[in-house]
Amino acid sequence: MKGYMLFRRDTSGRCGGEVALFVKLRLECMEVCLGVDDKQVESLWVRIKGQTSKGDTVVGVCYRLPEQEEEVDEAFYRQLEAASQFQALVLVGDLNYPDICWRSNTAKHKQSRRFLESIDDNFLSQVVEDPTRNGVLLDLKLTNREGLIGDVKVGGSLGSSDHEIVEFSIRRRGSRAVIKITTLDFLRATLSLFRDLLGRIPWEQALQGRGVQENWLIFKNHFLQAQEQYIPMSKELGKGGKRLSWRNKELKHKQEVHRRWKQGQAVWNAYGKVVREGTNETRKAKAHLELNLTKDVKDNQKGFFNNKRKMKDNVRPFLNGGRP
Structure with a gap:
């Protein structure tokens, strides 16, 4: 692509799964070797030099197979831990965790829950909210700095891909971002319909014969669905506020x-x-x-x-x- 430098990592022995990153030629950049299990994980990491006194930003690109082995997942988590030590990190990629509910930060499968643990351990946040493929959120954007990623938009497709395009911007270090705080607005809630919806669920049948964790996830899923339907959200702009x-x-x-x-x-x-x-x-x-x-x-x-x-x-x- 004219005007861009290409970084890529090809897979061997199978079709698909390659990762690539295009960086504008005017930006000074170099590929970063994290030094931990580089061969097992389909990922690449590029350090982009920032302006004077603004610091550098590391951008990572990763692809995870839908049925990836736990050994490879653990190798990726070690990479993630090493990359998180940079002061500004942005990680993008199709990580194939369709069972994760990002609103409640829960997951059904063991490997998905292990991924959430790794995110928490490395103080990362996921900023994409809308689904990116067949109604499921697969393509993630992770960062270790609040306000570093902004203007996230999901929509459209590229060529014959069945994934939605995710557009976003990486803000300059030191730029002040407006923080949007979303809270439940109980003053406009329809609590009678909220109670009726939960009351119509056959709880004994839904929870019978299941373990504690699975029962909790079922209850939480129904509760959040009712909450989303009958308790609206309100947004406030956070700019510091009172002590x-x-x-x-x-x-x-x-x-x-x-x-x-x-x-x-x-x-x-x-x-x-x-x-x-x-x-x-x-x-x-x-x-x-x-x-x-x-x-x-x-x-x-x-x-x-x-x-x-x-x-x-x-x-x-x-x-x-x-x-x-």
């Missing part, structure tokens, strides 16, 4: 280490350790705040209602008759 009441000095350290890591002044291992410790401290701080609010609710009603969202009187309970 979180549960935030303390220890939690500020996490933000400071994150700032140093972005500037290349801290290594990934140190940052990852602080993130894990910060997550635990956040949970403890929230629990401690809620405990204090409930203890002092009689003497400090203002503090209680400043931290808990008020609900209108016309929002009825889920069960008829108002019984808990």
